[in-house]
Amino acid sequence: MAYLMHKTMIKRTCRQLAFTTCALLLTAGVAQAQSLDVTNARLSLLPGNTPGAGYFELHNTGDEGVTLVGAESPAFESVEMHISSEHNGMAHMHAFESLDIGPDERIEFAPKGQHLMFMRRVAPLNEGDEVEVVLTFSDEQRLPVTFNVVSPASL
CATH class of the missing domain: 2.60.40.1890 (PCu(A)C copper chaperone)
Known part of the structure; x- marks a missing residue:
């Protein structure tokens, strides 16, 4: 049970990291295009x-x-x-x-x-x-x- 909870937390953390990275990349592109x-x-x-x-x-x-x-x-x-x-x-x-x-x-x-x-x-x-x-x-x-x-x- 603890193993499954740990695995779920790792997946959630990876998804959040991926989302944050994508958001940062998109924001950087928008800032550049605004010039x-x-x-x-x-x-x-x-x-x-x-x-x-x-x-x-x-x-x-x-x-x-x-x-x-x-x-x-x-x-x-x-x-x-x-x-x-x-x-x-x-x-x-x-x-x-x-x-x-x-x-x-x-x-x-x-x-x-x-x-x-x-x-x-x-x-x-x-x-x-x-x-x-x-x-x-x-x-x-x-x-x-x-x-x-x-x-x-x-x-």
Whole structure:
């Protein structure tokens, strides 16, 4: 009987320790994510199943730099970071892997510049819908952001 009570206490202690550890880890992640502020998140979609473009402003309010390394959304098969540029009168667009954001730096993802490309919609979307996107960072931070679906004409 004493053995069973001892075994039960050990299991309860392990569960409490695991819960406390998870709570601390989640709290640490939230504190880090709070140093990043996203505003004006919008997703421009053309008719049909053409790719969409995501625009937003990202402000690193923290004391340390961060590196944006990607994004994902359950509404699309893939999300890529792209940049548009013009050379010799020709528009070009290419993917990039990461973007450093220094302390108190603001980065704008905007038309004719850096933007997210949303590829292969999973389900139909309409103007006015909201799309959940998670921005990912090199330090494993994950920042959920709600993008509003807008008409390309509104940009």
